[in-house]
Amino acid sequence: MKKILLASLLAFFTIGMASAQNNDKNAQTDNQNGPKIEFANTTHDYGEIQKGGDGNCEFTFTNTGNEPLILSNVRASCGCTTPSWTKAPVMPGKTGVIKVRYNTNNIGGFSKRVTVNSNSVTTPTVTLTIKGTVKQ
Secondary structure, eight states, X not given: OHHHHHHHHHHHHHHHHHHHHHHHHHHHHHTOOSOXXXXXXXXXXXXXXXXXXXXXXXXXXXXXXXXXXXXXXXXXXXXXXXXXXXXSOBOTTOEEEEEEEEOTTSOEEEEEEEEEEEOOSSOSEEEEEEEEEEEO
């Protein structure tokens, strides 16, 4: 019985200490200096669009940190999606744009990803999603 009680107490304290360390890490991340990227929205749903229709959309982001934010790379998951982005450093409190063009000559449903790499201290990699259905 003593062994069970001792094992239970040891497990309880181990879980408690691990939880406390995790909370400290989250507090450190929130208080970190450096650039921080924050998107207004990470998904764009085109809904139903006609073949050859407007396949353009924009994702707006803000640098909520205290140092310049630099997007090092923005890449699409396939050749039917073409991203372009703000190349200049985005200063603290300012916004930038990632423009995405989907080739609407491809009929059918689609869900594509665009991966954004930056020097953000909180989320250096963000995945954006575009989806919809192209009708004949």
